[in-house]
Amino acid sequence: MEFRHHHILDISALTPEDISYILETAANLKEILTRPIPKVPTLRGKLVAHLFFEPSTRTRLSFERAAKILSADVFNFTARMSSVEKGETLLDTVLNLKAMGVDLFVIRHSMAGAPHFIAQVAGTRVINAGDGFHAHPTQALLDLLTVKEKKGTLAGLKVAIIGDIRHSRVAHSGICGFKKMGAEVYVSGPATMLPSARETLGAKVCYRLEEALQGADVVMALRVQKERHGKDLFPSLREYARQFGINAERLALAKPDCLLMHPGPVNWGVELHPELENDPRSVILEQVTNGVAVRMALLVLLLGGTA
Amino acid sequence: MKILLKGGLVIDPSQGLEAALDLLIEEGRIKALGKDLPGEGARILSCHGLIVAPGFIDMHVHFREPGEEWKETIATGSLAAVAGGFTAVACMPNTRPPNDNAEVTRYILKKAKEANLCHVYPVACITKGQKGESLTEFGDLKEAGAVAVSDDGRPVPEAALMRLALEYAKNFDLPVISHAEDLSLARGGHVNEGLASAKLGLRGIPVEGEAIAIFREIMLAELTRTPVHIAHVSSKLGVELIRWAKEKGLPVTAETAPHYFTLTEEATLGYHTNAKVNPPLRSEADRQAVEEAIAEGVIDVIATDHAPHSPLEKFCEFERAAFGLVGLETALPLGLNLVRRGVISLSRLVELFSCAPARILKVPGGTLKEGARADVTVFDREATWLVSEETLHSKSKNSPFLGWEMRGQAVYTIVAGRLVYQRGKA
Ligand SMILES: [Zn+2]
Numbered sequence A: 001m002e003f004r005h006h007h008i009l010d011i012s013a014l015t016p017e018d019i020s021y022i023l024e025t026a027a028n029l030k031e032i033l034t035r036p037i038p039k040v041p042t043l044r045g046k047l048v049a050h051l052f053f054e055p056s057t058r059t060r061l062s063f064e065r066a067a068k069i070l071s072a073d074v075f076n077f078t079a080r081m082s083s084v085e086k087g088e089t090l091l092d093t094v095l096n097l098k099a100m101g102v103d104l105f106v107i108r109h110s111m112a113g114a115p116h117f118i119a120q121v122a123g124t125r126v127i128n129a130g131d132g133f134h135a136h137p138t139q140a141l142l143d144l145l146t147v148k149e150k151k152g153t154l155a156g157l158k159v160a161i162i163g164d165i166r167h168s169r170v171a172h173s174g175i176c177g178f179k180k181m182g183a184e185v186y187v188s189g190p191a192t193m194l195p196s197a198r199e200t201l202g203a204k205v206c207y208r209l210e211e212a213l214q215g216a217d218v219v220m221a222l223r224v225q226k227e228r229h230g231k232d233l234f235p236s237l238r239e240y241a242r243q244f245g246i247n248a249e250r251l252a253l254a255k256p257d258c259l260l261m262h263p264g265p266v267n268w269g270v271e272l273h274p275e276l277e278n279d280p281r282s283v284i285l286e287q288v289t290n291g292v293a294v295r296m297a298l299l300v301l302l303l304g305g306t307a
Numbered sequence B: 001m002k003i004l005l006k007g008g009l010v011i012d013p014s015q016g017l018e019a020a021l022d023l024l025i026e027e028g029r030i031k032a033l034g035k036d037l038p039g040e041g042a043r044i045l046s047c048h049g050l051i052v053a054p055g056f057i058d059m060h061v062h063f064r065e066p067g068e069e070w071k072e073t074i075a076t077g078s079l080a081a082v083a084g085g086f087t088a089v090a091c092m093p094n095t096r097p098p099n100d101n102a103e104v105t106r107y108i109l110k111k112a113k114e115a116n117l118c119h120v121y122p123v124a125c126i127t128k129g130q131k132g133e134s135l136t137e138f139g140d141l142k143e144a145g146a147v148a149v150s151d152d153g154r155p156v157p158e159a160a161l162m163r164l165a166l167e168y169a170k171n172f173d174l175p176v177i178s179h180a181e182d183l184s185l186a187r188g189g190h191v192n193e194g195l196a197s198a199k200l201g202l203r204g205i206p207v208e209g210e211a212i213a214i215f216r217e218i219m220l221a222e223l224t225r226t227p228v229h230i231a232h233v234s235s236k237l238g239v240e241l242i243r244w245a246k247e248k249g250l251p252v253t254a255e256t257a258p259h260y261f262t263l264t265e266e267a268t269l270g271y272h273t274n275a276k277v278n279p280p281l282r283s284e285a286d287r288q289a290v291e292e293a294i295a296e297g298v299i300d301v302i303a304t305d306h307a308p309h310s311p312l313e314k315f316c317e318f319e320r321a322a323f324g325l326v327g328l329e330t331a332l333p334l335g336l337n338l339v340r341r342g343v344i345s346l347s348r349l350v351e352l353f354s355c356a357p358a359r360i361l362k363v364p365g366g367t368l369k370e371g372a373r374a375d376v377t378v379f380d381r382e383a384t385w386l387v388s389e390e391t392l393h394s395k396s397k398n399s400p401f402l403g404w405e406m407r408g409q410a411v412y413t414i415v416a417g418r419l420v421y422q423r424g425k426a
Helices: A015-031 A057-069 A081-085 A089-097 A113-122 A139-151 A169-180 A209-213 A237-244 A284-301 B074-083 B100-114 B138-144 B159-172 B195-200 B207-225 B236-247 B258-262 B284-296 B329-341 B346-361
Strands: A047-052 A075-079 A104-109 A125-131 A156-160 A184-188 A205-206 A218-221 A259-261 B002-012 B018-026 B028-033 B043-047 B051-054 B056-061 B086-089 B119-124 B148-151 B176-178 B228-229 B252-256 B376-386 B407-414 B418-422
Touching: A015 A139, A015 A169, A015 A284, A047 A057, A047 A089, A057 A075, A057 A104, A057 A125, A057 A284, A075 A089, A089 A104, A089 A113, A104 A113, A104 A284, A113 A125, A125 A139, A125 A284, A139 A169, A139 A259, A139 A284, A156 A169, A156 A209, A184 A209, A205 A209, A205 B028, A209 B018, A259 A284, A259 B258, B002 B346, B051 B228, B051 B346, B056 B074, B056 B346, B074 B086, B074 B100, B074 B407, B074 B418, B086 B376, B086 B407, B100 B119, B100 B138, B119 B138, B159 B176, B159 B207, B176 B207, B207 B228, B207 B236, B207 B252, B236 B252, B236 B284, B236 B376, B252 B346, B258 B284, B258 B329, B329 B346, B329 B376, B329 B407, B346 B376
Parallel strands: A047 A075, A047 A104, A104 A125, A156 A184, A156 A218, A184 A205, A218 A259, B002 B043, B002 B051, B056 B086, B086 B119, B119 B148, B148 B176, B176 B228, B228 B252
Antiparallel strands: B002 B018, B018 B028, B051 B376, B376 B407, B407 B418
């Protein structure tokens, strides 16, 4: 199969065949991570720039690890929005870095659509590492890879995503990805954080948490943030933990062999009860490893090296 | 100077007229309307196959001067207006500084006089600095030449203050124009709440915010018995409320813009910043409701909300991009699409573009009666042209219609008896 995409901006632009191909490529490349010296020359001479306009250590390190294993050169550009506000526009930054020979931009930005804008103007490859509330395609792909590995399939699974769905790019891309691969997605959490009446994302909205968890194959809790645009979306973290936090009792509603997932970093004691920290159903650290594999796959597919 | 418009189809709803007639203009006024008028000493403009209408008035434009001259000036905006077939515009007060005192009003009029193309009617602020705190000097502003008041760009935040504005406007017979938006619901939003906000991952602006604000203005029109004009209606709910107010006999009028009956929120998908506008482009059901409201007369006026922005404000991240689009030069062909789709008649279109805004703003125009000031728009219903950065006269090119083929074009624009624009000669 030929991979015809120049950018990875959004899961919605990928077909189920594209996704399967990415997951296969990632699964193959994952072997490299287990070698004593995990380094291959695939992308030697390529320059990857990580533009992070929003603090995110984990995603950035994951991309950096992936690029370095493939022997690409790496630029790390971390900017607080405030320093960018001082005059240098996103466009300036990108064009300057491009002039230094960047082949691919990995971009994390607080504004939805910023990576799309770069893709339009830069003339290089672009990977969206998370834009505003909009999309986080690499997270969705690593989640799909994790579930696929553990369950053997994605079709027909019941996936429950719990937490702030409305303001979560992880949820937006996750719902889209799981649905494309034939899973059913249920979402629950405080109703102030669920998709609004008019913004159906294709997930079934449950106002009772139990409904979403009942018989689930996958339970994914999202990191919560109490305040959005200066307004509290739920009364207290205490109430959140009591009403919407996942604990052993609630997890027991799901299938016995369910997978417990979280995009990290976890607020233990809020969205997940500390009693689940070493639970065998948790695949949270596998998600981290698979993140590196998926990002390696995307770099290879976009930069045309041979896998 | 005499001008004879020969052989056009004259459409003047103010006289219930739709006939092939000649129109003679002399000393800035309509001298005569009739068959085979003699043309001695007159400049003769052939209008065969063309429509001759009372001059179009765009009661909602942003000309950016003073303060943001890199986007548009009164001169470039006036040129875009006459190229679009408009003989008059009302410019909104959200300039820098805002038009909240007579000095700014006079400055705008001075610049308009220098540009010397179309009539420019300043709309003054309702509140000082558009801060929503205290009323501007309506009397002084009117004496300086303001024709209406509005805080457009922002709503008047409190009902009590809007009530005072409506009451005080009565002393000066100043129309009050409302930018109807509930800011607490709209704040932080970039596109319509629904398909667009869900697909783009952006905060949405719900139609209910517009409806709540329109309902407030209707209640205040009832309370004060003062006319209120609702700017840029974009939603089905908004239309329904205005229909209800009119059925109750309340003095409420309304306008919409061509983009609300032409486009939907789909135009924003892909983060197209030229389709970012406030109120946002809505759903197909909203678009249809706006179209029906135009046909029924619930919406009185088509205004463009011409809002120029340079690439500095538009060629950037969607969330950072400014709201607004240029509309003066695409309004006529988009309006003609309504006629072609069978929604309205040609004479109703002329009413929407000319008679109704003249009546609401209480300015001259909207008629070709003998003795009236000779503001005349002559257009070709069929001429096709391509919207491009080159064909637009406005200083800014932020049109969501770039690349569209338009059908319908102004051929002669005559302002106070003077031919200020001729197709192909700008
Ligand atoms: Zn407005």
